Amino acid sequence: MGEHRAHRWLRWPSEPDRARLGFGADYNPEQWPREVWREDARAMRAAGVNIVSLAIFSWARLQPRAEEWDFAWLDEVMDLLHAYDIAVDLATATASPPPWLASTYPQILPVDRDGRVRWPGGRQHWRPTSPIFRRHALRLTRRLARRYGAHPALAAWHLSNELGCHNVYDYSDDAAAAFRAWLRTRYGTLAALNRAWATSFWSQHYSDWGQILPPRLATSYPNPTQQLDFKRFSSDALKEHLRAERDLLAELTPDIPVTTNFMVMGETNGMNYADWATEVDFVANDHYLTPGPQAYDELSFSANLTGNLAGGRPWFLMEHSTSAVNWQPVNLAKRPGQLARDSLTHVAHGADAVCFFQWRQSAAGAEKYHSAMIPHAGEDSDVFRAVTDLGATLRALAPVAGTPRSRARAAIVLDWDSWWAAELDSGPTDRLRYRQEALDWYSAFLDLGIRADVVPASAPLEQYDLLVAPILHVVPGALADRLRRYVTGGGHLVTTYFSGIVDEHNHVWLGGYPGALRDLLGIRIQEFAPLADGQTVGLDNGTTGTLWTDHIALTEPGTEILARYRNGDLAGRPALTRRVVGAGSAAYVSTRLGPAGLSTVLAELADRAGVHSELPGELRGRVELAVRGPYRFLISRTDQPVDAAPLGPADTVLLRATGVTVVRTPAGGRASHEAHPPQSGSGV
Numbered sequence: 001m002g003e004h005r006a007h008r009w010l011r012w013p014s015e016p017d018r019a020r021l022g023f024g025a026d027y028n029p030e031q032w033p034r035e036v037w038r039e040d041a042r043a044m045r046a047a048g049v050n051i052v053s054l055a056i057f058s059w060a061r062l063q064p065r066a067e068e069w070d071f072a073w074l075d076e077v078m079d080l081l082h083a084y085d086i087a088v089d090l091a092t093a094t095a096s097p098p099p100w101l102a103s104t105y106p107q108i109l110p111v112d113r114d115g116r117v118r119w120p121g122g123r124q125h126w127r128p129t130s131p132i133f134r135r136h137a138l139r140l141t142r143r144l145a146r147r148y149g150a151h152p153a154l155a156a157w158h159l160s161n162e163l164g165c166h167n168v169y170d171y172s173d174d175a176a177a178a179f180r181a182w183l184r185t186r187y188g189t190l191a192a193l194n195r196a197w198a199t200s201f202w203s204q205h206y207s208d209w210g211q212i213l214p215p216r217l218a219t220s221y222p223n224p225t226q227q228l229d230f231k232r233f234s235s236d237a238l239k240e241h242l243r244a245e246r247d248l249l250a251e252l253t254p255d256i257p258v259t260t261n262f263m264v265m266g267e268t269n270g271m272n273y274a275d276w277a278t279e280v281d282f283v284a285n286d287h288y289l290t291p292g293p294q295a296y297d298e299l300s301f302s303a304n305l306t307g308n309l310a311g312g313r314p315w316f317l318m319e320h321s322t323s324a325v326n327w328q329p330v331n332l333a334k335r336p337g338q339l340a341r342d343s344l345t346h347v348a349h350g351a352d353a354v355c356f357f358q359w360r361q362s363a364a365g366a367e368k369y370h371s372a373m374i375p376h377a378g379e380d381s382d383v384f385r386a387v388t389d390l391g392a393t394l395r396a397l398a399p400v401a402g403t404p405r406s407r408a409r410a411a412i413v414l415d416w417d418s419w420w421a422a423e424l425d426s427g428p429t430d431r432l433r434y435r436q437e438a439l440d441w442y443s444a445f446l447d448l449g450i451r452a453d454v455v456p457a458s459a460p461l462e463q464y465d466l467l468v469a470p471i472l473h474v475v476p477g478a479l480a481d482r483l484r485r486y487v488t489g490g491g492h493l494v495t496t497y498f499s500g501i502v503d504e505h506n507h508v509w510l511g512g513y514p515g516a517l518r519d520l521l522g523i524r525i526q527e528f529a530p531l532a533d534g535q536t537v538g539l540d541n542g543t544t545g546t547l548w549t550d551h552i553a554l555t556e557p558g559t560e561i562l563a564r565y566r567n568g569d570l571a572g573r574p575a576l577t578r579r580v581v582g583a584g585s586a587a588y589v590s591t592r593l594g595p596a597g598l599s600t601v602l603a604e605l606a607d608r609a610g611v612h613s614e615l616p617g618e619l620r621g622r623v624e625l626a627v628r629g630p631y632r633f634l635i636s637r638t639d640q641p642v643d644a645a646p647l648g649p650a651d652t653v654l655l656r657a658t659g660v661t662v663v664r665t666p667a668g669g670r671a672s673h674e675a676h677p678p679q680s681g682s683g684v
Helices: 034-047 072-083 099-104 131-148 173-187 190-197 224-252 273-279 295-309 338-348 382-396 416-422 434-448 477-488 515-521 594-609
Strands: 022-027 051-054 087-091 154-158 284-286 315-319 351-356 410-414 452-456 466-469 492-496 523-530 548-554 559-564 574-581 584-589 623-628 631-636 652-657 660-664
Touching: 022 034, 022 382, 034 072, 034 382, 051 072, 051 351, 072 087, 072 131, 131 224, 173 190, 173 224, 190 224, 224 273, 224 416, 273 295, 273 416, 284 295, 295 315, 295 338, 295 351, 295 434, 295 452, 295 623, 338 351, 338 382, 338 623, 338 631, 338 652, 338 660, 351 382, 382 652, 410 434, 416 434, 434 452, 434 594, 466 594, 477 492, 477 515, 477 574, 477 584, 492 515, 492 594, 515 523, 515 574, 515 584, 523 574, 548 574, 559 594, 574 594, 584 594
Parallel strands: 022 051, 022 351, 051 087, 087 154, 284 315, 315 351, 410 452, 410 466, 466 492, 492 584
Antiparallel strands: 523 548, 559 574, 574 584, 623 631, 631 660, 652 660
């Protein structure tokens, strides 16, 4: 990661120095007749809304034809919102091109790996590398900047929207040309590229740059390094579009901060947000809950990661849902109290603005069944009452605004290169899910009541006493050296199966697995032993493994066996190991244990690292603790209220709501933890 742009928060139109938490939604007045707009503004104020994102999907309305512009309606809405003291996060409106643009220039349309054109009719039907699309997008951005850059309601610029949500991978001729240019920059010469891609295999040697293509549909598995590089390139291509809009706005409106909404959630991994985070004035994120036994943990995991991508600074929750969404197989309504609980979890991890998609539920269109702040039932509804209650809660929590997240003593490493490479085709198993393994470790930390940050691999690792790096598959030599220094300097590293296997070019580190980490861990594995579907293996510590096993041999003095396989082909062989190195240690977990099994393992490893829960025993596992300076957020891991009494009488209860309690610890109290210091260089 490069150095962060100077952090600039929202430019509030009135009382800019007053502490406040942002609260609002995407606002789409173009979906409604003008007589509804003033009613919207009134209801927003009643609900406590103080900011909205505007004009996100308005390009066709703003520019109905190539040389025809219509800003009158947007002028009216901007003025109306300002009259009600509602700030505007104004979009560049470039997320989805209007029909006339795609009709006139069909060469802007993305192409999938099978060669099929993605036609208009949905959204984001544009190629990130299309020079024609870029020209028209910047033309619109320039118009908006010149017209609204000095408007008193303008709080921030919103670049595009959810970049890459539907068009991250484009295999068109534009993409092919841009991919070649990206590869020239990365490798310099064809000889270097041929070495990196190992093109001696399957007669793939390139003799001219023009022969290189994106990994389109092939007769068999495309070159693995070509696939990995295409993922890297695709993230960079979208980042370049972000930069193009950002740089234009910085030139025309240098005093207005810019952001774009990431999608740090679930299995969304096409964009390397650790790389993108340095490109915006403040980080923003969209998050939607995925139903399942780890739904709350996943929400916390994503909010935690977003807070660390932001370098511990305040960030903006740009979108989440008041209740059901419309795009899951079964769209479940939220239970009473869940709207507040979900929202406050993001605040606990550093969000200083909480917004929803969207303000008024659409009466038509693809998202008409997606919940909103005002549902189809109107203001006389449980959802709107919950929204209004949340607005009051956020006003009560205003003192929290601006307080940075407090760093934990433990961390989980998330690495986009490893995520991409470990799940490519032609590997030992296609059942491996990188992020799920990381989430299981996070659940294990929560089960034990231990706070843990979720950080990218570029973060300063030495600030953590305990570091879990699950499936750290891609380990360049420089990262291996960093991990070795971390351990010898007193850090305690835990890694897992399929880690340390390849370098940055996706070439295997020879000599036995886990490759780059083999000597540090003090073990050697000759061959992978993945498990078939439904197959399990018992460990003598009472846990059960699935997905993967390893035939481990100990190679270094001082490497101890923490658990052995109890049955199967590897019965009696090591399953979990730990080696003391210098002042620290390096441990290895060779099978997937799930949250319950990992809790057993982590309890021992954390204790040996001297990392313990900050919660009283009766609260551990039942609640999550998140800390922002003197403010401690206790978040129920169920739908039940939280009893803060075990914390002691010295704390001041700032908020007691369904599922969440916020307390303030007196200066010098036991919850005073070091906050994130300003970062530079390769840190977050």
